Amino acid sequence: MQDEKKYTRIDEIPVDYFANKKISGNYLLINEIGRGTFGLVYKAKDLSNQNYSSESFLAIKLMFVPNIKNENDRLREQEIRDEIKKYSTQIFNPRVVKIQDYLQWENFLLIVMEYVDGQSLQDMLKEKDGTLTFEEIIYYFSEIALGLQGVHDMNMIHRDIKPGNILLSKDKKIKITDFGISHVKGFVYEGGNAKKTLKPSSPGTPRFASPEQYIETDSSSEDKVSFQSDIYSLGVMMYEATTGVELIKINDPRLFKPQDDKARKDRNSYLLDQTLVAEIVSPSVINPSIDKSLEYIIMKCLEKNVAERYKTANEVARDLKAIGRGEKIIIKKSKNEPYRTDSIKKLENENKKFNTFISTFINAKVVPIVACIFIIFVLLIFVLIW
Template sequence: MRLIEGQLIHRRYRLDSRLAQGGMGEVWKGFDIQLGRPVAIKALRTDTTNQESKLRRLRAEARNSANLAHPNIAALFEYYEHDGIGFLIMEYVPSKSLADLFHELNGPMDPTELLPILVQVARGLFVAHSHGVIHRDVKPANIMVSDNGEVKITDFGVSYSTNQEQITQDGMVVGTAQYISPEQAQGKHATPQSDIYSLGVVAYEGLCGHRPFTGATPVDIAAAHVNNPVPPLPASVDFQLSQFVMSMLSKDPLDRPNDALTVARILTRIQRRLLDQQTSAADATMITSNARMPRRVVSAPHHDPAGMLPRTADEDHAQSLFHSTLRPGTRLQAKEQQ
């Protein structure tokens, strides 16, 4: 069955426009006519081979995403099959990806802008890991960032769950070469630390403006993740932040942070410190840039020689308090004007 604009899926979801198409399936922007809201619809392509294995993969993605209710994970609403085609009905995220933002910058991102994104990704990953789900493809293209800074992790298409039967064969490499962990590149089982490594690559790219490893082919890049030391971050990067990102990129998973929640907490502390430093620096610049102190403007007391203006109750009370402090017999004399 070929999908076309305006087609109704499951008598409920209207296909509005195709957003993307890959080797396994295609993603559409759709509309839920029952609830009156936009949705994203991921469907298997029908013009490819190994349909049954791809359908099993889509079912696994649906199962892995079903219980991941978190603000930083794009929600799965429904899974539906018809005529051998599987459909994932998901939350529509009308945002740019972090890959888009990196491309627009064409250079390093300010750490105070990058860190809130990384923190939210880490929080979402921690929830997934807590449910036994490993994403296995953490990369900027799968991190959506809204205009107000809210982050959504998308595409659990190659995710793995400890509660599911194995779909990929032992030794099969799963992931994107530029962001793959050393153990994934060697065909070993992915763990939560594998996602932490991939997030470390994302952090490295954001801080440097480029990825740690390049190569002529994906195989060359994956091999570099296994064999080559990670090039140091620029000296301009905050020392503590640099050290922590490098720990996320340790070759040995046991040398990486214990879990994604630890990543979120430490990056949050670094972010707060950097913001405090920025604020202090801005305050110091404002003070030193003004050689003259601001002029004080003092209003002279109003002179009412005729006593024509009425006094308030507070003024009467203050006047009586003033006179009560004078010693008996004290006279007030006005100083004669010269």
């Protein structure tokens, strides 16, 4: 194909454009099975492996090699390559898609991965009108949390946890995928030398990104993104799977309580404001039937203050499994944790107390007084008539 290099954006490439294309004599691209902002994913075969059965496949992600214009571009390309190398050479949690190879082909960087025959969590949510049952929430999200722990144990932060990056096999096993913007916490390799990392350039998918991923840092500042950034994203997914609505949605007062009524014309500014500042409405405001312990878990994942969130993904899995067994869990709520349902209940209780007081006062005071006045009035009329 002589015109392949003419494409400079993923969304310009036609669907199945590379179908039946051989790559470096080793891989055969079969058909396109997914695409995102930064890459295409193809179902593929390993032509060099004679032991592969006719049903054995791989998944290959194609990303454009960065257009190197300056030193920063070169460093970013090297960071991508080094992170892929580090990822692919490690023994991973079985809940994480395994990378088997990486290479450059023409103007594309290819990541060769384990193929998962099934669907994404995003596809499943669409089939179920956006919500999962309590049992499904417990199973899938405890498994996702355990998979995340495997990523974090590698000293890596995924940074783009969302339903589209969670694959579900036909036997209901979960696999976390798409480490295109993952970040090795604390360092990257450059020419074999460890180099301290700065804040990554992209905050991931805005709707699922944690507040700290939006905060601008000085070029000399240390990266503020932590493992708990992924835990926040996990909380967003659970919130949406229990309510059926997006956590951040323009002009939807049910989801966020704005700090003021100023007009927000710019969508990015709105998302930034909501993520960093606005109060999150508890899931039970939208779905009153939600299990209260599950709601506490979700809201603890969604704490804006990193220190108030779960410390590890294992802790999230532990609590989810516990409430799935019907056990009680204790989650200490922070002073600034915005559970609006608590405020509503407090108001309801105050109203009940007030109504009880009014009822008692009327029965004990007002009724006798009115009765006395009525009797006096009748007596006066009787006296006047006589």
